[in-house]
Amino acid sequence: MSNAPTLIQARDTVGVKLMAGEEAEAVAAVIARTDPQATITRHPSYISIERPQRLEFSLPLIAEELGRPYDVPTFLVILSSYHGRIRVEDECVTITTELV
Amino acid sequence: MARSLSKAYERVKNIDWEPTYIAPAEKYVEPTRFHLPQKAVDPFKTFIREYFAMEREKESRHYAILEAASRFQSATPDPRWMEGMKFALSNLSAIEYSAGRQMGRLARVVAPMELRQGYMMQVLDEMRHTQLEMNTLRHHMRTWEDPAGYDIALQAAGNNVGAGIFRSMCEDFSTCDAVETSIGLQAFIETAFSNIFFVGLSSAATLSGDPIMASTMLTIQSDEARHMANGYATLMTLLQDDRNIPLIQQVFDKWAWRGHMGFEVGLALFADYFVRHKTESAKEMSHRWVLEDYYGGFYQKLAKYGITEPRWLPDVVKNLEWASHSAALYLFGAWPVFFHRYDPIDEREMEWFEKKYPGWYGYYGKFWEAYKQMTDPDAHLLITKELGGLPAFCQVCQLPWIFPRPDASTGRTVVINGQTLCFCSPACQWIYEQDPVHYSGFKSFYDLYDGWDLADVVLDLGYVREDGKTLIAQPVLEPKRLWTIDDLRACRYEVVSPLRQAAAVQH
Numbered sequence: 001m002s003n004a005p006t007l008i009q010a011r012d013t014v015g016v017k018l019m020a021g022e023e024a025e026a027v028a029a030v031i032a033r034t035d036p037q038a039t040i041t042r043h044p045s046y047i048s049i050e051r052p053q054r055l056e057f058s059l060p061l062i063a064e065e066l067g068r069p070y071d072v073p074t075f076l077v078i079l080s081s082y083h084g085r086i087r088v089e090d091e092c093v094t095i096t097t098e099l100v
Numbered sequence: 101m102a103r104s105l106s107k108a109y110e111r112v113k114n115i116d117w118e119p120t121y122i123a124p125a126e127k128y129v130e131p132t133r134f135h136l137p138q139k140a141v142d143p144f145k146t147f148i149r150e151y152f153a154m155e156r157e158k159e160s161r162h163y164a165i166l167e168a169a170s171r172f173q174s175a176t177p178d179p180r181w182m183e184g185m186k187f188a189l190s191n192l193s194a195i196e197y198s199a200g201r202q203m204g205r206l207a208r209v210v211a212p213m214e215l216r217q218g219y220m221m222q223v224l225d226e227m228r229h230t231q232l233e234m235n236t237l238r239h240h241m242r243t244w245e246d247p248a249g250y251d252i253a254l255q256a257a258g259n260n261v262g263a264g265i266f267r268s269m270c271e272d273f274s275t276c277d278a279v280e281t282s283i284g285l286q287a288f289i290e291t292a293f294s295n296i297f298f299v300g301l302s303s304a305a306t307l308s309g310d311p312i313m314a315s316t317m318l319t320i321q322s323d324e325a326r327h328m329a330n331g332y333a334t335l336m337t338l339l340q341d342d343r344n345i346p347l348i349q350q351v352f353d354k355w356a357w358r359g360h361m362g363f364e365v366g367l368a369l370f371a372d373y374f375v376r377h378k379t380e381s382a383k384e385m386s387h388r389w390v391l392e393d394y395y396g397g398f399y400q401k402l403a404k405y406g407i408t409e410p411r412w413l414p415d416v417v418k419n420l421e422w423a424s425h426s427a428a429l430y431l432f433g434a435w436p437v438f439f440h441r442y443d444p445i446d447e448r449e450m451e452w453f454e455k456k457y458p459g460w461y462g463y464y465g466k467f468w469e470a471y472k473q474m475t476d477p478d479a480h481l482l483i484t485k486e487l488g489g490l491p492a493f494c495q496v497c498q499l500p501w502i503f504p505r506p507d508a509s510t511g512r513t514v515v516i517n518g519q520t521l522c523f524c525s526p527a528c529q530w531i532y533e534q535d536p537v538h539y540s541g542f543k544s545f546y547d548l549y550d551g552w553d554l555a556d557v558v559l560d561l562g563y564v565r566e567d568g569k570t571l572i573a574q575p576v577l578e579p580k581r582l583w584t585i586d587d588l589r590a591c592r593y594e595v596v597s598p599l600r601q602a603a604a605v606q607h
Binding site: 006007008009010011012013014015017019043044045046072073076077078079081082083085086088089090095098099100 | 141145319321324325392394397400409412542
């Protein structure tokens with residue numbers, strides 16, 4: 001990497017944009033309760049959740065909040081976008097800053 | 101969940117076979133200049149059963165909204181937004197279809213099974229997006245007060261001069277190395293730029309009273325999230341082999357500029373000039389979504405592999421200062437050759453522009469004052485003609501030669517093999533020089549219409565209403581009477597290729 005001045009400033013925030021609605025509200029409620037470092041912003045059509053370094057979405061906690069079963073493929077239906085690196089596992093979707 | 105996704109995925113990804121009905125040597129696989137390792141990782145771990153269940157759920161939710169909107173007419177949406185959507189949806193559905201075709205190529209060329217599976221799902225996604233956009237077009241055509249323009253939107257994607265920008269970009273990634281397509285389309289266009297439009301402007305759609313478009317945008321973007329992962333997975337696979345580094349750098353250098361001109365400039369024009377409920381400017385959106393989130397949050401991390409800042413990024417940043425406004429001069433200045441009604445900006449918006457882009461009035465104010473005076477069809481004054489005619493178009497990106505600003509253009513003409521070519525910028529000239537054959541055959545507006553009366557051009561394009569003489573495009577939302585072909589002919593404007601004109605002066 002050259003030492004030339006760069007226009008790019010390193011940024012270590014990750015985030016998701018969720019389609020507004022009941023499920024997004026449940027996700028936001030879980031995050032608000034369990035992750036004090038997360039910032040939740042409501043827009044007219046979507047909810048933005050951002051956090052430094054790492055965001056974790058626990059599907060069992062979201063299911064409990066919703067009061068019904070909830071799985072990864074259904075969560076991906078409302079996940080309109082993200083920034084950071086995504087990892088999809090059985091009961092958890094994680095967004096991190098590092099390259100994986 | 102009864103079944104473990106991760107375990108099932110491990111089993112499924114090992115299922116692969118070579119067809120027996122054709123010898124390996126007979127199977128056509130496009131050559132690629134990249135080195136492809138066999139091992140890859142798909143961070144989304146999507147497989148077919150979950151994929152279809154997920155997409156079915158997305159479709160059910162979206163089409164329920166479309167059904168509701170068809171049954172209950174809600175409040176009248178914002179006319180500026182609805183007219184702008186004629187141009188936006190026309191181009192979008194063509195871009196999505198083209199992207200779908202590319203994924204089939206990638207699935208053939210890129211060997212690792214996990215990546216191929218992701219590409220094949222993306223083929224289906226892109227077809228779904230094309231259909232979503234076509235259904236939105238159809239809904240708007242049936243419900244909007246002026247359907248003219250929506251009815252010919254798909255035809256217009258193939259013949260309007262502004263669509264040349266998107267067509268040339270799609271043709272570029274249809275014909276370049278398939279692996280370059282993955283980086284250019286998935287790792288750049290879909291990851292860096294698509295959020296501005298599909299997420300950022302979905303809120304503008306809601307506020308403009310167009311929930312169908314808001315839902316279309318967000319459901320499309322939920323697939324894009326997987327496409328970003330496809331691009332990322334391909335890129336990380338390629339980075340395993342050091343011989344790929346300079347090749348990847350070259351692709352980044354090209355597409356950072358190509359994607360900016362071919363896609364981001366159009367998005368900026370839309371965000372600044374077709375959204376009445378303005379909050380963030382297009383420049384602010386690009387800085388936040390692209391420079392901070394994409395370049396800062398992702399691209400910068402590739403430095404450890406030896407990837408450096410894209411060569412033309414400083415020019416991109418300079419261009420962002422004025423790109424939307426220069427693009428607006430073109431779109432509004434050439435209004436008769438498009439197919440929607442225009443809503444010129446008002447005093448309040450001028451103040452907003454001056455606040456968000458200090459110095460704006462000095463550079464663009466005069467145009468808008470002139471534009472407003474030339475909307476009456478009886479005056480026989482055409483802004484296109486009074487401004488000195490249409491500009492020359494860049495041989496690579498097909499944007500006019502007026503960027504970043506008409507008074508400070510980076511455009512140039514270059515004689516190559518006896519042919520005079522125009523480039524909007526040093527970056528597009530550099531792209532051309534990397535692979536001249538790739539760009540030399542693109543037929544521009546002037547190759548088709550040089551020497552024609554503008555009225556005949558509009559007739560040839562088919563941009564007239566059912567009576568065969570009233571223009572689809574109108575310079576204001578509610579003209580005192582609609583412009584016709586006769587009004588346009590009375591303005592006596594002949595299309596003249598600026599390059600031919602310059603050559604004639606020299607001789």
